[in-house]
Amino acid sequence: MTPASQPAQQVDAVAVIDGLRLPLAQAALPLTDDGVARGDGAFETIGVWGGRPFRLPDHLERLGRSLEAIGLPRPDAARLGGEIDLALEGLGSRDAALRLFVIASGTRVVTVSAQPVRAALRHLAPQPAPWIRPPAEYPAAGAKTMSYGPNMAATRRAQRDGADDALLLSSAGHVCEGPTFCVLWVRDGRLCTPAVELGIVDSISRRSLLQAAAELGRDVEEGHWQLEDLEGATEFIACSSVRPVKAVRRVGAWRFDGPTPTADALAAALEAWRRGRR
């Protein structure tokens, strides 16, 4: 069985709310909390592989940047770090998803639960995402805020069109990202991915894949591309912190039916890195 097809491991789901640990099923926020009432806060989802959160310092740094982008203070690092350790206690060497929420109300929530079991990601339908714009124009662009409604609506629209999920396009027509994942593709032997300066999430998986590809001796390029620029691409890849590398087979009218040597090599490299075998 390949690592990517292993069944989800049994994990006792827990939450730590402002330092208090309890089973996730019993954790609750007041309906009036800013996070519930307005989605006013920022969050992170971190893959835990063999009991180890992958690139946690990078996630914490991005959480701080998301909060600053929406005018909220960074959390006390030592306190949040202690809450993360408390949430991970007893996990052993299992895989899990670690989630951090820092809310405008001041509430901090850390959860540990099984990694989500996701539907296939073989077919993406392009969808407009006018909220993705250069951060110089819209500072909250690319921030992982708790207001993910527009992203989820794009997923629903794509699924209504018969796809598995959406590929988000900016108003200028640039290929950006998925609603919950980064995208990359292979064209003329080069690994291409949208530039962060477009206003997309600065995906940690994307960073890892660019680094892994460079270490494998591949050319990588970050840029601004339209859908038409996918012409001639041979592979299309999606990934996130709690997903393995996925080879996407169709994006709008474009098909990627051939072999996927780059996706396969990157999947193996990322899996090894996540499991500390790098």
Ligand SMILES: Cc1ncc(COP(=O)(O)O)c(C=O)c1O
């Ligand atoms: C909009 C968006 N883009 C990309 C990603 C992938 O980011 P990461 O690789 O850091 O999980 C996510 C993850 O949730 C996301 O929500």
